[in-house]
Amino acid sequence: MFNSNKKLINEDYVSGEITKMNEGDVDVVMNNQKEISEKLLNSSTLKKYTELGKIMIGMLQDYRKGIYSNVPWFTIAAIAFSLLYVLNPFDIIPDFIPGLGYIDDLAVLSFGLRFIESDLHNYLDWKLEEGASEVEA
Template sequence: MNMFSKKKEEINEEYFKKGVAQVNDGDVDIAANSQKQAEDKIMNAGALRKYTEIGKLMFSMLNDFRNGSYTNIPWFTIASIAFTMLYVINPFDIMPDFIPGIGYVDDFAILTFSIRFMETDLHKYLDWKLDSNEE
């Protein structure tokens, strides 16, 4: 997977879209299987901690998509979740996580872009989840 080239690139909407466009089914499986690693990183990184619950929701949606119980979701949203989580767990992304003070800035940006692009789908999924729990 060549989504995270080592050259320095600007994190912007175009970078995010290019990365999402490269995601395939295998990447989705890798991302889904990396849930604990991503959740741990988000919870333990002060700058990312506010994304803990939304990260859990994203993984829940990804897993419900993979097991076939929730299919009313565009591929772009699934690919966005996979790209975002794979980016977050990659310690050698554009701004390596071990750099104090700025190591998580790029992770924060990717999470922010991801949420902005899939906000409507997250709301639809949450409504579906709430409705299915009432039955």
């Protein structure tokens, strides 16, 4: 897929954009988590990412609260970039184009998840351990 500048949406593009993320971008995601969740849920193309989106937002919340710090910055930045890309209606392929508008969002989410899959698994394991220790206490 190409935009007007002929930038191909691929792993290199996504990885390069991730390296540009900062804490302010994480704040934008946190301030717009409801809109991001609704967009994932209401798009038939992105619907399968609804639960993963919740997990990603949960990881960001726990990271921001300081209760989950066993995560590299690249993973936090990948989550922020992926979710901000989904939030933006005027990305490479504007979302209002029927049948095509969410294809680039899907590609960015897929590439982003590929980079952070093991960190998401580690986070879920940590959540399970935290839940077990709370029950034991």
